[in-house]
Amino acid sequence: xxxxxxxxxxxxxxxxxxxxxxxxxxxxxxxxxxxxxxxxxxxxxxxxxxxxxxxxxxxxxxxxxxxxxxxxxxxxxxxxxxxxxxxxxxxxxxxxxxxxxxxxxxxxxxxxxxxxxxxxxxxxxxxxxxxxxxxxxxxxxxxxxxxxxxxxxxxxxxxxxxxxxxxxxxxxxxxxxxxxxxxxxxxxxxxxxxxxxxxxxxxxxxxxxxxxxxxxxxxxxxxxxxxxxxxxxxxxxxxxxxxxxxxxxxxxxxxxxxxxxxxxxxxxxxxxxxxxxxxx
Numbered sequence: 001x002x003x004x005x006x007x008x009x010x011x012x013x014x015x016x017x018x019x020x021x022x023x024x025x026x027x028x029x030x031x032x033x034x035x036x037x038x039x040x041x042x043x044x045x046x047x048x049x050x051x052x053x054x055x056x057x058x059x060x061x062x063x064x065x066x067x068x069x070x071x072x073x074x075x076x077x078x079x080x081x082x083x084x085x086x087x088x089x090x091x092x093x094x095x096x097x098x099x100x101x102x103x104x105x106x107x108x109x110x111x112x113x114x115x116x117x118x119x120x121x122x123x124x125x126x127x128x129x130x131x132x133x134x135x136x137x138x139x140x141x142x143x144x145x146x147x148x149x150x151x152x153x154x155x156x157x158x159x160x161x162x163x164x165x166x167x168x169x170x171x172x173x174x175x176x177x178x179x180x181x182x183x184x185x186x187x188x189x190x191x192x193x194x195x196x197x198x199x200x201x202x203x204x205x206x207x208x209x210x211x212x213x214x215x216x217x218x219x220x221x222x223x224x225x226x227x228x229x230x231x232x233x234x235x236x237x238x239x240x241x242x243x244x245x246x247x248x249x250x251x252x253x254x255x256x257x258x259x260x261x262x263x264x265x266x267x268x269x270x271x272x273x274x275x276x277x278x279x280x
Contacts, residue, residue: 027061027062028059028060028061028062028280029058029059029060029061029062029068029278029280030057030058030059030060030278030279030280031057031058031059031060031214031276031277031278031279032056032057032058032276032277032279033054033055033056033057033058033074033214033274033275033276033277034053034054034055034056034274034275035053035054035055035218035272035273035274035275036051036052036053036272036273037051037052037053037218037270037271037272037273038050038051038052038270038271038272039051039052039053039076039077039078039079039080039268039269039270039272040052040078040080040268040269040270041078041079041080041114041116041195041266041268042080042222042266042267042268042269043080043082043227043251043252043262043263043265043266044263044264044265046082046084046251046252046262046263047080047081047082047114047252048080048081048082048083049080049269050079050080050081050113051079052076052077052078052079052270052272053076053077053272054074054075054076054077054120054270054272054274055074055075056072056073056074056075056120056122057072057073057074058070058071058072058074058122058276059071059072060126065130066127066128066129066130067125067126067127068125068126068128069123069124069125069126070122070123070124070125070126070139070141071121071122071123071124072121072122073119073120073121074119074120074122075117075118075119075120076117076118076119076120076145076220076270077115077116077117078114078115078116078117078118078268078270079113079114079115079116080113080114081111081112081113081114082111082112082114082251082252083110083111084110084111084251085108085109085110086106086107086108086110087105087106087107087110087156087235087236087251087256088104088105088106088107088257089104089105089234089235089236089255089256089257090102090103090104090105090164090234090257091103091233091234091237091238093163093237093238093240094240095163095178095240095243096178096240096241096243099165099167100167101163101164101165101166102163102164102165102166103161103162103163103179103234103237103238104161104162104163104164104171105159105160105161105234105235105236105246106159106160106161107156107158107159107160107186107235107236108156108157108158108159109156109157109158110154110155110156110251111154111155111156112152112153112154112155112250112251113152113153113155114150114151114152114193114250115150115151115152116147116149116150116151116195117147117148117149117150118145118146118147118148118198118268119145119146119148120143120144120145120146120200121143121144122141122142122143122202123141123142123143124139124140124141124142124202124204125139125140125141126138126139127139128208133209133210134207134208134209134210135207135208136205136206136207136208137205137206137207137208137214137216138203138204138205139202139203139204139205140202140203140204141202142199142200142201142202143198143199143200143202143220144197144198144199144200145197145198145199145200145268146197147194147195147196147197147198147226149192150192150193150194150195151190151191151192151193152190152191152193152250153187153188153189153190153191154187154188154235154248154250154251155185155186155187155188156185156186156187157184157185158182158183158184158186159182159183159184159186159236160173160181160182160183161179161180161181161183161236161246162180163178163179163180163238176244177243177244178243179238179239179243179244179246186246188246188248189248191248191250193228193250193253194228195226195227195228195266196224196225196226196227196228197226198222198224198226198268199222199223199224200220200221200222200223200268201220201221201223202218202219202220202221203218203219204216204217204218204219204274205217206274212277212278212279213275213276213277213278214274214275214276214277214278215273215274215275215276216273216274216276217271217272217273217274218270218271218272218273218274219270219271220268220269220270220271221267221268221269222267222268222269223267224267225264225265225266225267226266226267226268227252227253227263227264227265227266228253229252229253229261229264230253232249232253232254232255232261233249233254233255234249234254234255235248235249235250235251235254235255236248236249237249251263252266
């Protein structure tokens with residue numbers, strides 16, 4: 001019995017000793033963090049950065065006083081804007097009387113705002129200096145990000161629509177109730193879109209204080225193409241049952257006036273400032 005008690009005591013003592021590294025640091029670190037900065041759903045050269053951020057729960061296991069492995073779970077927000085001077089094109093359609101025609105559109109000052117949320121799981125290795133009151137740290141690793149919700153909305157300061165009937169060789173610019181005419185401040189509803197799972201390269205660096213705070217900068221770069229375009233067609237399409245309520249498809253997943261894809265690649269990009277609070 002004494003032998004078993006000695007073994008248990010030895011194991012517990014070694015475990016407790018392992019929980020202390022470099023004087024005051026525990027071998028396991030649990031933290032909450034949040035960050036904000038710029039983000040981008042980078043559709044090749046179409047999009048521009050906008051506000052973004054992240055928040056999550058982190059866990060870190062120390063291999064020594066300076067090296068540790070980290071993981072956790074976080075919610076990421078990516079936003080971006082697509083701005084084009086002109087978007088035009090055409091598609092086959094059918095009017096309320098059943099006659100086929102070619103629907104043509106020309107939108108000026110066209111803009112799309114995209115917003116997407118991801119749940120990401122990070123895995124990284126971190127190095128930090130010494131056991132002083134304030135130390136420098138840097139970690140590098142990767143993240144797997146799953147799209148959980150994404151939406152876009154399209155707007156145009158001016159939209160001109162016509163209907164070309166080849167059987168009569170005539171192009172109608174009115175009446176408006178048939179969906180032909182000029183429209184000011186045209187806009188779509190907020191439509192959902194999907195992306196593939198993203199694999200990110202992640203880097204973070206900054207300072208760590210003994211009063212349980214990290215303050216640093218971070219950058220995430222998407223390594224794979226996550227564009228999920230599906231069936232491509234014109235950006236704006238005619239709706240037979242509701243001629244004045246046009247159907248919009250996001251530019252990156254649509255065809256241009258020449259019938260070519262606007263974009264064939266999408267990557268995630270973000271950078272910003274991050275604040276982390278150590279719970280234990």
